[in-house]
Amino acid sequence: MIVHEGKIDIETISTFEKGPGSVSPGFYNRTMEASRDLSVALLKSLKPGIALDSMAGTGIRGLRIAKETDWQVVLNDIDPRNTEIEKRNAELNSLDLEIMRGDYFCAVSSRKWDYIDVDPFGTPSGLLDAAIMNLKNNGIVGVTMTDTANLEGKSLHKGMRIYGSRSVQGTFSREISTRIFTKYVIERGAALGRSGKPLLVLRDGHFIRVFVRFKKGNKVADDSLKDVRIAAVDGEDIGPLYTGKLYDQDALERMKDFQFSENTRKLFENFKNEDMMFLFYENSNGQREVKKSVIIGELQNKGYKAGNTNFNEKGIKSDVGKDEFIKIVSSL
Numbered sequence: 001m002i003v004h005e006g007k008i009d010i011e012t013i014s015t016f017e018k019g020p021g022s023v024s025p026g027f028y029n030r031t032m033e034a035s036r037d038l039s040v041a042l043l044k045s046l047k048p049g050i051a052l053d054s055m056a057g058t059g060i061r062g063l064r065i066a067k068e069t070d071w072q073v074v075l076n077d078i079d080p081r082n083t084e085i086e087k088r089n090a091e092l093n094s095l096d097l098e099i100m101r102g103d104y105f106c107a108v109s110s111r112k113w114d115y116i117d118v119d120p121f122g123t124p125s126g127l128l129d130a131a132i133m134n135l136k137n138n139g140i141v142g143v144t145m146t147d148t149a150n151l152e153g154k155s156l157h158k159g160m161r162i163y164g165s166r167s168v169q170g171t172f173s174r175e176i177s178t179r180i181f182t183k184y185v186i187e188r189g190a191a192l193g194r195s196g197k198p199l200l201v202l203r204d205g206h207f208i209r210v211f212v213r214f215k216k217g218n219k220v221a222d223d224s225l226k227d228v229r230i231a232a233v234d235g236e237d238i239g240p241l242y243t244g245k246l247y248d249q250d251a252l253e254r255m256k257d258f259q260f261s262e263n264t265r266k267l268f269e270n271f272k273n274e275d276m277m278f279l280f281y282e283n284s285n286g287q288r289e290v291k292k293s294v295i296i297g298e299l300q301n302k303g304y305k306a307g308n309t310n311f312n313e314k315g316i317k318s319d320v321g322k323d324e325f326i327k328i329v330s331s332l
């Protein structure tokens, strides 16, 4: 079966339009298109270097980066059946690149990289240190986390054990789990004497994707933890979690003309709103639900910034204060 994504065609054995996909070789998962679109767009917006797609599967992400940017790309996967599929896919797209077959740890430690993509099934815990250690100074890790259930309620205890933070179920759980995972990535870097700066994060469907740039130095590593805090949410202490900026606005500006798929474009348009505030307001005045677009329009009329968030379909991000927000919503 051949599928098209971005500027390439990919031979796959099975395709999944929704959900987490499969552990079988050669699978294509449409749900992850946004994650791949953003990897390609981000790298295209930066000075080219050498990138490793360390768990490449069909090779789709690395092949897209090779086709759509000027980066040099190396593919790796442990499964020999995927290696064969990657070779055919490289040929199908007239791409000549290095394809390795081996364990993740061998691949990442084979040289120093400007970008390492870590895209495992489930949690990347146990994998991140090796990626961070094998980045060049100012290199970037793009990492997927599909273990969201453990940070969003299924097993808060397991989330605590793996990611070292207390989460909460409910309205804010998607933003909180994303910020706990971001904290986790930054903390792994700090433990290794690197300061991690998020460039962008994505919370969509069943996964979180985080892109973090790491700079070497103990002093900067110490500083990178200044935004890691415990936060009181609805009277409960949550975290520690990352409360700083999730988006590099310069990177977003450079990425804005990228030809995203329709779904990724919708998600991308909300990125500029996410750092207006920590968490978000809900579109309710207590007695009745006011249309979200009406509230956003009114906030903007009054000179505030306001917009949608990917963390909750009823959420509103704004730079307005809480008391003023309540006053404005009550007046509608």
Ligand SMILES: C[S@@+](CC[C@H](N)C(=O)[O-])C[C@H]1O[C@@H](n2cnc3c(N)ncnc32)[C@H](O)[C@@H]1O
Pocket (backbone or CB within 6 Å): 027, 028, 029, 032, 036, 054, 055, 056, 057, 058, 059, 060, 061, 076, 077, 078, 079, 082, 102, 103, 104, 105, 119, 120, 121
């Ligand atoms: C979620 S899939 C990757 C999907 C792919 N990046 C994409 O965008 O379609 C995870 C991949 O990791 C590979 N893998 C699992 N354990 C590995 C290991 N220890 N070293 C390298 N690859 C591994 C699997 O064979 C599988 O292809």
